[in-house]
Amino acid sequence: xxxxxxxxxxxxxxxxxxxxxxxxxxxxxxxxxxxxxxxxxxxxxxxxxxxxxxxxxxxxxxxxxxxxxxxxxxxxxxxxxxxxxxxxxxxxxxxxxxxxxxxxxxxxxxxxxxxxxxxxxxxxxxxxxxxxxxxxxxxxxxxxxxxxxxxxxxxxxxxxxxxxxxxxxxxxxxxxxxxxxxxxxxxxxxxxxxxxxxxxxxxxxxxxxxxxxxxxxxxxxxxxxxxxxxxxxxxxxxxxxxxxxxxxxxxxxxxxxxxxxxxxxxxxxxxxxxxxxxxxxxxxxxxxxxxxxxxxxxxxxxxxxxxxxxxxxxxxxxxxxxxxxxxxxxxxxxxx
Numbered sequence: 108x109x110x111x112x113x114x115x116x117x118x119x120x121x122x123x124x125x126x127x128x129x130x131x132x133x134x135x136x137x138x139x140x141x142x143x144x145x146x147x148x149x150x151x152x153x154x155x156x157x158x159x160x161x162x163x164x165x166x167x168x169x170x171x172x173x174x175x176x177x178x179x180x181x182x183x184x185x186x187x188x189x190x191x192x193x194x195x196x197x198x199x200x201x202x203x204x205x206x207x208x209x210x211x212x213x214x215x216x217x218x219x220x221x222x223x224x225x226x227x228x229x230x231x232x233x234x235x236x237x238x239x240x241x242x243x244x245x246x247x248x249x250x251x252x253x254x255x256x257x258x259x260x261x262x263x264x265x266x267x268x269x270x271x272x273x274x275x276x277x278x279x280x281x282x283x284x285x286x287x288x289x290x291x292x293x294x295x296x297x298x299x300x301x302x303x304x305x306x307x308x309x310x311x312x313x314x315x316x317x318x319x320x321x322x323x324x325x326x327x328x329x330x331x332x333x334x335x336x337x338x339x340x341x342x343x344x345x346x347x348x349x350x351x352x353x354x355x356x357x358x359x360x361x362x363x364x365x366x367x368x369x370x371x372x373x374x375x376x377x378x379x380x381x382x383x384x385x386x387x388x389x390x391x392x393x394x395x396x397x398x399x400x401x402x403x404x405x406x407x408x409x410x411x412x413x414x415x416x417x418x419x420x421x422x423x424x425x426x427x428x429x430x431x432x433x434x435x436x437x438x439x440x441x442x443x
Contacts, residue, residue, distance in 0.1 A: 110134045111352070112173060112180040114164035114213060115187030117141055119297050120228065120286055120344055122152035124184065126295060127345045128352075129154050136177040138164045139187065149298040163187075165209025170216045182224035182352060183217045185210065188258075191303055192232065195255035196398040206258035211265055218273045224355035225278040226348060229263055231337070231367065231404045232256035233282065242369045242407035245282070253399030263363070270361060277361045279351035284337035284367030284406045286344045288427040289434035296341075296434035306338065306427060309378055310435040313385035320389060322374050324396035329403060333374035337367040337405040340421035340430070350415040362414055367406025368422050377424065384429045 111128055115121040116137030128135050136158040141150055153159050158177060162169035164187045174180070188206045189195070195202040214225065234243050235250040251257045263280055270276055287306035289296030302308050305320075312320045325332040347366045372380075378391055411417045421427070 110136070110177055110180040110182075112136050112138065112177070112183045112217075114138045114183070114185045115228075116157075117149055117153050117159070118186060119299065120283075120341065121184075121186040122149070123290065123295055123341050123345045124186070124348045125157060126154055127349055129157060131349060134177070136160065136173050136180065138162060138169060138173055152295065152298055163209060165205075165212040167212060167216060170213065174220060179220070180217075180222060182226070182355065183213070183222055184226040184228075184348060184352070185213060186228045188228065190255065192253050192255050192399045193397050195253055195258070199254035202254045202258050203261075206255075207261045207265070210262045214266055214269050218269055218276055223276045224352065225266070225276065226351050226355070227262065227266055227278060227280045229280050229282045229363075230256060230259045231282050231284040231365065231406060232401070233260045233263070234401075234404060236401050237403060242405050243365070244407040245363050245365055245410055252401055255399070277355055277359070279355060279361065280363040281347055281351060281366050282363065282406070283344060284339055284365065284404060286341050287338050288340045288342075288421070288430040290342060291421075291430060293430070293434055293437050296431070296438065298438075305336075305374060305377055306381070306431050307435075309381035309389070310385070310428070310431040312389035313381055313387040313432050314435045314439060316435065316439070318390065320378060320391050322378070322391060322393045323400065325393045326396070327402040329373055331373050331375050334400055335371045335373045335403045335405065337369065337371045338377065338424060338427055339367050339419075340423075340427050343419045343421055346420070347411060347415070347417055350417055354415055359414070362410075364411040364414065365406035365408055366411060367408055368419060369406055369408050370422070370424075371403070371405035372424055377428070380424050381428045381432065384425060385432045
């Protein structure tokens with residue numbers, strides 16, 4: 108199982124994972140829309156020598172080309188998706204078309220072609236307004252409160268149903284909780300042209316790329332009134348994918364796994380940490396709530412540790428903020 112198709116492999120998480128797979132000896136093919144009305148991937152993020160096909164993973168002609176040029180693939184890792192919660196509220200049809208319909212075409216094509224290992228990039232947003240106490244286990248009720256989260260839940264359900272009629276295939280579904288940061292050697296980081304993730308936005312403010320960081324709501328039922336999230340360093344997210352692929356190679360069964368540290372921080376705590384590591388007293392404004400934002404999301408990571416032997420290496424908000432800040436400083440001198 109050495110030939111792997113990675114959709115969205117020129118994006119943030121996808122490109123980091125592609126690099127790790129190449130270093131591990133896999134033959135990788137990437138499908139990505141790159142920068143278009145749907146895509147935000149960057150060609151420069153894909154390692155030299157990796158087969159890159161520009162197009163939609165929901166286009167059967169593109170999938171057939173990828174299959175033909177790679178000689179087929181043994182596994183598919185599916186990252187390609189639209190990811191902005193507030194945008195999904197404004198444009199739900201676009202999110203269902205891209206995140207659900209394209210996923211259906213991809214998985215159906217792969218399973219009919221004989222691919223037996225699938226990894227799906229899901230999201231902790233599918234838990235919605237978690238009403239329990241403490242960290243969120245995989246068994247928690249799935250009640251997403253925005254179209255983005257619902258598109259991920261629909262795709263999880265669809266994948267489950269497809270596997271039922273392809274019993275030889277297995278899938279790992281990974282529910283992320285706020286990936287952030289850059290590689291420690293600063294060789295790769297977030298290249299999205301218009302950052303929306305809090306850590307990225309704060310780092311851009313710290314290097315002077317934007318004038319202010321806007322906080323969306325300060326009246327949530329949390330200790331300081333701002334949303335609370337579980338931030339995870341990008342390299343630990345990548346490790347989870349490599350371990351999931353190896354587990355499927357070894358014949359492990361399908362599973363749904365949280366990918367997070369279980370150490371939540373509020374929006375204001377992240378901003379203060381970015382100010383501390385950067386030494387930049389950037390301006391912060393408190394605004395109205397943003398549509399579709401749950402107040403609290405933090406993973407219970409016990410299952411992924413037990414099943415895959417996943418051991419976080421960069422479990423630190425300081426590391427996340429520092430690598431993102433240093434990447435933004437480097438990025439100012441790059442043409443990307």
